[in-house]
Amino acid sequence: TQDFIQTIEASRVLNAYVVETPEKALEMAEQADARLAKGEGGKLEGAPIGVKDLYCTKGVRTTACSNILGEFTPTYESTVTQNLWNEGAVMLGKLNMDEFAMGSSNETSRFGPPINPWRRQGDNAGLTPGGSSGGSAAAVSGDLCLAATASDTGGSIRQPAAFTGTVGIKPTYGRASRWGMVAFASSLDQAGPIAKTVEDSAILLDVMCSHDPKDSTSLQVEQPDWRAEVSKGVKGMRIGIPKEYRMDGMSEEIDALWNKGIEWLKAAGAEIVDISLPHTKYALPAYYIVAPAEASSNLARYDGMRYGARVDGDNLTATYEATRAGGFGREVQRRLMIGTYVLSSGYYDAYYLRAQKVRTKILHDFVDAFETCDAILTPTCPSAAFAFGEKSGDPVEMYLNDVFTVTTNLAGLPGISVPAGLSSDGLPLGLQVIGKALDESACFRVGGELE
Numbered sequence: 001t002q003d004f005i006q007t008i009e010a011s012r013v014l015n016a017y018v019v020e021t022p023e024k025a026l027e028m029a030e031q032a033d034a035r036l037a038k039g040e041g042g043k044l045e046g047a048p049i050g051v052k053d054l055y056c057t058k059g060v061r062t063t064a065c066s067n068i069l070g071e072f073t074p075t076y077e078s079t080v081t082q083n084l085w086n087e088g089a090v091m092l093g094k095l096n097m098d099e100f101a102m103g104s105s106n107e108t109s110r111f112g113p114p115i116n117p118w119r120r121q122g123d124n125a126g127l128t129p130g131g132s133s134g135g136s137a138a139a140v141s142g143d144l145c146l147a148a149t150a151s152d153t154g155g156s157i158r159q160p161a162a163f164t165g166t167v168g169i170k171p172t173y174g175r176a177s178r179w180g181m182v183a184f185a186s187s188l189d190q191a192g193p194i195a196k197t198v199e200d201s202a203i204l205l206d207v208m209c210s211h212d213p214k215d216s217t218s219l220q221v222e223q224p225d226w227r228a229e230v231s232k233g234v235k236g237m238r239i240g241i242p243k244e245y246r247m248d249g250m251s252e253e254i255d256a257l258w259n260k261g262i263e264w265l266k267a268a269g270a271e272i273v274d275i276s277l278p279h280t281k282y283a284l285p286a287y288y289i290v291a292p293a294e295a296s297s298n299l300a301r302y303d304g305m306r307y308g309a310r311v312d313g314d315n316l317t318a319t320y321e322a323t324r325a326g327g328f329g330r331e332v333q334r335r336l337m338i339g340t341y342v343l344s345s346g347y348y349d350a351y352y353l354r355a356q357k358v359r360t361k362i363l364h365d366f367v368d369a370f371e372t373c374d375a376i377l378t379p380t381c382p383s384a385a386f387a388f389g390e391k392s393g394d395p396v397e398m399y400l401n402d403v404f405t406v407t408t409n410l411a412g413l414p415g416i417s418v419p420a421g422l423s424s425d426g427l428p429l430g431l432q433v434i435g436k437a438l439d440e441s442a443c444f445r446v447g448g449e450l451e
């Protein structure tokens with residue numbers, strides 16, 4: 001813990017942490033030592049962890065990196081983080097993220113973006129660590145924590161992991177409790193870890209997930225020994241390769257990475273099967289209707305009365321308006337406008353209802369595909385980490401980065417991203433493994449083989 005605290009102080013240039021809690025960390029580490037001395041330790045006893053600023057942490061400022069939450073300091077702890085502390089983990093601080101987790105580059109944070117510890121060969125330009133869990137990925141990759149919590153609504157665990165050479169898993173919807181996580185799009189949001197290895201991610205996910213009566217979508221299901229899956233190998237497994245993911249204009253490098261992954265799995269005894277997920281091309285548009293719609297409803301609570309910052313106006317309505325105009329950043333405002341529009345009468349059927357129907361089609365595509373395979377292999381992202389400003393001027397360009405990740409959120413399925421190679425200019429690239437509902441085990445098996 002002392003070592004990490006020192007590294008965090010020496011690496012503030014990375015802007016990964018938005019709150020550092022060194023005193024709390026040392027106190028928790030001492031308690032862990034005392035328990036270990038008595039032979040008591042939990043599953044994560046003494047492990048120093050960073051927490052995405054999306055998780056409410058009792059007595060520690062939590063703003064989802066939005067100005068509208070001001071200096072909001074929760075009086076309660078999220079279920080996921082409480083599960084970590086119950087097993088002896090140590091909290092190092094809160095990690096940078098896109099405002100309300102909306103983004104793919106972490107450039108929408110009120111605190112400015114964290115910086116990817118990786119650089120292109122022969123180029124010193126600052127690169128994004130991805131988003132929205134950019135702080136978590138930068139911190140794990142830069143050795144500013146052993147592992148971190150993250151969250152994934154459309155790829156925010158897996159894409160930052162791919163951009164930083166780390167491992168990230170989004171479990172099946174309902175595995176992890178959403179209680180005490182700042183809500184973005186409730187039917188898509190899932191908690192999960194970013195870690196250095198597939199095994200670490202299995203250990204973390206095991207502790208983070210639990211049945212929670214405080215979240216009505218939390219599942220009451222058995223939790224297998226995921227750690228044991230990591231080294232089982234893939235002999236006899238059927239790995240599906242969806243033809244629709246070989247998109248027009250896909251870079252040669254990503255195509256080659258994918259082929260390499262296929263060859264590795266084949267050599268390890270897996271059977272490769274061609275599959276089709278015909279509605280893939282509708283996933284991105286559907287996601288960018290459903291997610292803003294739910295966000296516009298979830299973020300209605302930030303009215304200047306109940307949480308965080310308030311900008312006073314002449315009357316109540318003027319106070320609401322001034323608070324929201326001043327407190328939300330541009331990307332969040334854009335999504336609130338889209339979300340309100342697609343939910344409004346007259347447009348609801350044309351947009352929101354249609355997007356929900358597409359969502360069902362996408363789920364059925366996966367159900368059909370899993371008749372002939374046990375797991376699906378795809379690239380995590382269409383490119384390696386990009387430079388700051390490269391996509392932030394064009395929202396659609398930014399949204400295209402999520403093309404391979406949003407499908408699992410729409411279908412509620414688990415997906416893991418594992419580092420699988422380097423680009424020609426020396427940046428990490430990730431492969432994604434998608435499992436059946438509740439079959440994180442398949443993700444860990446294939447992920448363990450690819451690592």
Ligand code: GLN
Nearest residue numbers: 101103152153154155156
């Ligand atoms: N990049 C996607 C978005 O901006 C996903 C974000 C996330 O998973 N939190 O909505």
